Amino acid sequence: MDTQAAPSAPRVVLVTGGARRVGAAIVRRLHEAGCRMAIHCHGSVAPAHALAEELNSVRPDSADVFPANLLDVPLLAPLVGAVVARFGRLDGLVNNASTFYPTALGQVDEAAWSDLVGTNLKAPLFLTQAAAPALRASGGGVINIVDIHAERPMPGYLVYSAAKAGLLGLTRALAIDLAPAVRVNGVAPGPIEWPEDDQFPAAERQRIVDHTLLRRTGSPRDIADAVRFLLLDAGYVTGQVLAVDGGRSAHLS
Incomplete structure (x- = not known):
């Protein structure tokens, strides 16, 4: 998505x-x-x-919904095909969907492995593969939502950390294999939005914030701004993973 050669039609992005x-x-x-x-x-x-209705009220015919189980690989090509059939093109893919929960060594089972590796690594690979022809045709881009713990694993989150490490490597490998037509980058969040299932008690949340250089949690908008920059504006950036973490990874041990 080189900003020097912006498409005449609005860009279409699958998130x-x-x-x-x-x-x-x-x-x-x-x-x-x-x-x-x-x-x-x-x-x-x-x-x-509800979100599509909200967006269409702002700009008619600008959003639609595409349900699919990303762990069902045969459904991924039809998912991409449905998007292209609906909007006529595909300019961007944001691999954001993820599962996140602890898996302590000695308690890891195949179900957790299949789920965590499936959503965080397998699905991004196979969905990007399915989207590659459309993205090449548009000169588009891919953004993978990685994690700062891809490089510095989180204790007790063995499989999740390994899956995100794989996604980081996949981001760089895809940048090579899809060049020069398609740019591939990643965004690695730090403490942005806590899980809804109380995995992190208040004291642990405070400890994490205290270890963040900016001494506060970020917001989903911080991640969204980074995605927008890398996908729409950074025409000479590929194979990079940008940490959006308030400086936490700068001194994370």
């Missing part, structure tokens, strides 16, 4: 897990930038339709 939380913030930010939004969802169908 996985785009119905809620950080995904919804990314969808709204890219929509503000003039993109037409393909909102992927799995379980959050009602919030996805």
Whole structure:
């Protein structure tokens, strides 16, 4: 998506897990930038339709919903095909959908492995592969939502940390294999939005914030702004992963 050669039609971007939380913030930010939004969802169908309705009230025919189970690989090519059939093109893919929970060594089972590696690594690979022809045709871009713990694993989150490490490597490998037509970058969040299931007690949250250089949590908008920059404005950037973490990874041990 070189800004020197902007397409005549609005860019179309598919965001996985785009119905809620950080995904919804990314969808709204890219929509503000003039993109037409393909909102992927799995379980959050009602919030996805509500978000699409919100965006279409601002700019008619600018958003639609595309449900799919990303762990079902044969469904990924049809998912991309449905987006292209609906909007006529695909200019960007944001691999945001993720599962996140602890897996202590000695208690890891195959179900957790399949789920965590599936959503955080396998699905981004196979969905990007399915989207590659459309992205090459548009000169588009891919953004993977990685994690600062891809490089500095989080204790007790063995499989998640390993999966995100794989996604970091995949980001750089895809940048090589999709060059020069498609740029591939990543955004690595730090403490942005706490899990909804109270995995982190208040004391642990405070400890994490205290170890962050800016001494505060970030917001989903911070991630969305980074995605917008890398996808729409950074025409000479590829194969990079940008930490958006308030400086936490600068001295994370």
